Amino acid sequence: MKVAVVDIKGKETGRKADLSDAVFGIEPNKHAVYLDVKQFLANQRQGTHKAKERAEIAGSTRKIKKQKGTGTARAGSIKSGVFKGGGRMFGPRPRNYSFKLNKGLKRLARRSALTMKANDNAITVIEDFNFDAPKTKDFVNVLKALGLENKKSLIVLGESNNNVYLSSRNLKASKVVKSSELSTYGIMNANNVVFLEGSLEGVEANLAK
Template sequence: MKVAVVDINGKDTGRKVELSDAVFAIEPNDHAVYLDVKQYLANQRQGTHKAKERAEIVGSTRKIKKQKGTGTARAGSIKSPIFRGGGRIFGPRPRNYGFKLNKNLKRLARKSALTMKANDKSLIVVEDFDFDAPKTKNFLDVLKSLGVEDKKSLFVLGNANKNVYLSSRNLKTSEVVKTSELSTYKILNAKSLVLTEGSVEGLEEILSK
């Protein structure tokens, strides 16, 4: 699959980059994508929720009323879950929501997500660029030139670029990542995927294994 390369002004450079069919033109596996996104979201959960159970409540252990003759149910402790202020039955405890997926499945999920973007014509390849200094205005100009200023966009760089990253950090609808940080969730969460020329080779190297 060949895709035209544009510059940061949105103009065609006259060059085309060859996208590997093994990465950008496979048969998408929806279940692999589902599992990888599910794992990503599960890992975002802190799992610090906690409710006090009966043994953790501070209170008197005195029997609150006599066993018989009251006409009501027996009650032995003010800490009982049936009373207000008592412990909670089977309350939430701190836990880790993460689960394991093998590398081959995660690789398949990312390739499936990239293929979906390519099929939807939501993939743009731009030549490698840099800024002299971190400026949000410069990054906004790039978004406008590429026609993605009103869309949620994800820029993938071949190598870390501090000026480009800092220029995008204040924008809620755009994110800049390196090829090693790319995830299935981030690909699908963006309406437009912008790859730099340097990132294409890196992605194919990582995902073609």
């Protein structure tokens, strides 16, 4: 699959980037995508939720009324969850929500996500660029030229580029990552994935295994 390479002004350079069919042209596995996204979101959960149970409530331990003859249910503790101010029954406890996925399945999920974007014509290849200094305005101008100013976008760098990364940090709708940091959630969450020309080799090397 060939995609035209554009410059930072959004104009075609006359070159075409060859996207590997092994990464951008497979039969998408939607279940693998689902599992990888589910794992990503599960890993974001802190799992620090906690409610006090009856053993942790401060209160009297005496039996609050006699066992029989009251005409109501028997009760032994004011700290029971059936009473106001009592403990929470079956309340949340701290836990770890993360789970394991095989590396092969995660690579399949990322290839599937990239294929879906390619099928939707939501992949752009731009020639490598840099800024003299971190400036959000310069980064916004690039997004405007690509028609992505008001859309969620994922910019994929070949290697660390501090000026480009810092220029994008104030923009909620745009995210900059290195090719080694590419995630299925990041791909699926973006309306458009923009690859710097130099990042394609690293992406294909990481995923075409």
